[in-house]
Amino acid sequence: MKEEKNVAPKAVVLLSGGLDSTTVLAIAKAEGYQCYCLSFAYGQRQEVELERARATAIRYGASEHLVLRGDLDRIGGSALTTEVAVPKGRSFVEMDAEIPVTYVPGRNTLFLSYAMAWAEVVGATEIFIGVNALDYSGYPDCRPEYLEAFAKMANLATKAGVEGRKLQIRAPLMEMTKKEIIQQGVALGVDYSLTHSCYDPAADGRACGGCDSCRLRLKGFAEAGLTDPVLYQD
């Protein structure tokens, strides 16, 4: 029997194991891509995210799942990689007011740079990333103008770009609210019990419910008229 070659286009999907990136993976699969999932162990405190990313990649039939260690913890400068306290119970107005301490310098740039390198090696034409400008405008590297500048740089950096095989950066959640993201994911059959969003979970993996990420997530489920299936601490 002759083996058929899978001619579906390839995409590198940045997969943190959170609600947004899991929804993005479902979108990429629904669009027919062979998905090469890329996750990072960058010294973040929530290693539980990586476990969820592994389960999610298997569930969605990823062609490959690569977990890279990026040494961001040795650069420091963020509450996600050092021992700075994660803020709790902030209002949505407070979240919008300034760049939060959970901002990791260079994080999306490093993620996208590794994705760009891997895309070139496997021959992927797209990178999918779950950034979102509406619900969370505090991170400079989540804005459309940033992603456009990255794509422009990437197509000057690579052999593929120079030879005219342009790489696209796809951020399908960019203009969506958390409510809309959840509704889209549910429509695509996403099992959100596999996802993890909390910046400061308990040792058993249960979410804190009070950090910015938990609060935005809970608000999204409430607005969608759904119950968040993950476990929260009392």
Place this chain on the structure above:
Amino acid sequence: MKEEKNVAPKAVVLLSGGLDSTTVLAIAKAEGYQCYCLSFAYGQRQEVELERARATAIRYGASEHLVLRGDLDRIGGSALTTEVAVPKGRSFVEMDAEIPVTYVPGRNTLFLSYAMAWAEVVGATEIFIGVNALDYSGYPDCRPEYLEAFAKMANLATKAGVEGRKLQIRAPLMEMTKKEIIQQGVALGVDYSLTHSCYDPAADGRACGGCDSCRLRLKGFAEAGLTDPVLYQD
């Protein structure tokens, strides 16, 4: 006695331990910067480069020297990170003709992304990189238009950029020939016996003399009327 604060501007210097980046470090020091040297163990075969980088950072009084492991070896796609044979004895015309197999997908983008993150954390306003367009035009991520695109992206990616503290990418060797680089370095007192350029050294660290990098280096010393002080295999 009151401790005086060092108010010299800070720069992150990408330091491979090669001839070019060592010259760049000397230039940054001569311009009065506090130098934060950044090196990478990215699965490259020539770990000897890193030993030279360590010695060089100490010799030039770097404020800090950080060696990061970047996991590029797990992405693959290059003769520098996998077991593809390094080409030997190619003419300079052959070198110019195409993107060589020693091209590492995403290498400079990853190096600059880590440098950008570290610059933000330490408050550096410049990144120095030893890329050079004239002697070696085969790498897409060594061109001025690439560096300009990276700087534009970086200033959209970071808190510093958003707040108006613009980061500059400095490539002082960009328009120089290898001969001119060596002459500049000698004028600044660079000890080139500490540098390493060979893509395929012997186990004892001696250079092969035949790879593209050795050939360009030897040509530069010859044109400058100098003898290369590093050891070559017979």
